[in-house]
Amino acid sequence: MTMLVGMFVFILNIYSIVLIIRALMSWFPNVDYRNPLVRLLFDITEPVLRPIRDLFPPQSGMDFSTMIAIIGISVITMILQTL
Numbered sequence: 001m002t003m004l005v006g007m008f009v010f011i012l013n014i015y016s017i018v019l020i021i022r023a024l025m026s027w028f029p030n031v032d033y034r035n036p037l038v039r040l041l042f043d044i045t046e047p048v049l050r051p052i053r054d055l056f057p058p059q060s061g062m063d064f065s066t067m068i069a070i071i072g073i074s075v076i077t078m079i080l081q082t083l
Contacts, residue, residue, distance in 0.1 A: 005080050012073050012080075019045055019073075023066040 022045050025031050031038060052065040 002083075005083055009077050009080050012077050015044075015048075016070050016073050019048075019066050019070055026063075 018041065022041055025038070025041070033039070033042070048069050049065045052068050053063065056064060056068060058064075
């Protein structure tokens, strides 16, 4: 695996962790969404999650966009690791 592919896989893994942190934050209703760190987290993840939500809108109050994004990132990572 080349250095560039390894770096890209590393970035995708970090992004998956950021997505998981965002999903876990939804469990805590007292999160201050005006906090700059929380705002940064939303600004980083929303460009990926919004199109997924447009394709698969929340069903019965359940938003599966984070799970779909993580599965997609996992598939991309597996493909890159086979190169």
